[in-house]
Amino acid sequence: MTPCPGHMWDGSQSSFTGPALDLYRRLDAMFVRLADRIGAQDYAFPTMISAKTLAKMNYFTSFPHAVTFAVALDRDEQNLERFRAEADRDAGAGRGITLTATQPVQEVLTPAACYHFYPLFANRTLSAPAYLTTRASCHRRETHYEPLRRQWCFGMREIVVIGTAAEARAFAERAKHEVATMLAALGLSATPTVATDPFFKPERNPLAIMQRLDPVKTEFVFGGDLAVASVNLHHDHFGGTFGIARDGKPAHTACLAFGIERWVHMICAQYGNNPADWPLADVETPPVRKRERVDA
């Protein structure tokens, strides 16, 4: 009983084909058009991000429960022999597979699209604000999953600014306005709500306490409980951590993030299972632009 034709669910992740895939792409194309209006340059990042980068953000202290590690076996031949003697049988039986000795863990599955940008701009001085965008597969371990609403792997489109405090604030204000306009144009209702990130033991984490004292995260909440987009002010947290300078000071950053599967869910919840009833049916995705500038 899949509510959205062409959507498939394996218990923690979604696959797409047909109308659901089409809708997914039209939604992302709508986000890309917004990124274009903002003048954001598009990037594509790989699945993994280095643990070293996440450590600089204190990610492992703040979100140890959410991390998915990329782990490979030590290549010693006897180690591989020990592993393979059991693995196909255990995995086939639906038991978890038992790893033998592993290589040092240096990479993590990307937990948020924008985390790739800050190391990329590390130790640079910007003479103008940088507007950036990417769609990345993001990964968060949770206690339970729900189709399209809460997934181990999900698509996140982000638009990011790296600039002065005023440029970051102006971006965040515009982002909230643009999301509200987009929702209204699609006939959807999601309420802007002050929120905090899901820290481990928030009562003892200084970052979590800071977020409560100085609200920096606005989520657009659909149906009372589903955040479909968020606007985040990071102050100079990433600029300072990664040595990015703008106007003689550590750069400020802000981001606008869309959970693409959640927008698919919203459309189906609001308009039903018949693709003919969905909005965005006549919108075409933009063709690839002839030439793009590079400033990386």
Added chain:
Amino acid sequence: MTPCPGHMWDGSQSSFTGPALDLYRRLDAMFVRLADRIGAQDYAFPTMISAKTLAKMNYFTSFPHAVTFAVALDRDEQNLERFRAEADRDAGAGRGITLTATQPVQEVLTPAACYHFYPLFANRTLSAPAYLTTRASCHRRETHYEPLRRQWCFGMREIVVIGTAAEARAFAERAKHEVATMLAALGLSATPTVATDPFFKPERNPLAIMQRLDPVKTEFVFGGDLAVASVNLHHDHFGGTFGIARDGKPAHTACLAFGIERWVHMICAQYGNNPADWPLADVETPPVRKRERVDA
């Protein structure tokens, strides 16, 4: 000294922006046009694939050295506390991070795009051949990596048939012809070569021995050592394993796979670093089609 403007390398994976991203997308759009001519339906799959599915293919016995596991920590609070006490410091210092107790390992980073299709069609009887396509991020642990040529994470576009033995053979023949035509149109030279998969201890693996006795894999090899596309006949291996029937028998399958980063490499190796000299500059990616059929 990046040879391709807009391409970035982190030691095992690539990121893209500007002209390199543009080229990457134009190449995939070219593969999608071929998939369209073949009548293949497009799918999008998530990062991970279940270990149970790979076990059915004896993947862990055959390629234990190549697997990347998706591993999360046991959520016990004391376990998470033990982990976070060290993790940010160790990862920040560039040492591998030490995992404390982990959850049972049930998921693996997708090693080949087409592996998602066989469980999807499991226990079905097809009244016509199914032509399918997807682009997936694929992951293979190797002893060394090279930008665009050999990556831990890379983009793979596949076109797949599930049908009778004759349908699979006809698809494989057409695929070889289409790849040769595509290469010629781009002014590129890659030689079709009989190949085998990189099995662990191939001399003792019955699947590897079978591959040598009955050649089923043709690779198009650029510059003497780089496989940029492969055409693979699986006989009824996947059809039998996953209970897919066609014409009263276990279905035969075949696939055509493109390593997208390797095509970016080929274009830069052949035409240099100036995007104005690249072919495909005037080709636009196809807009999203108005409606797609679903038969899943």
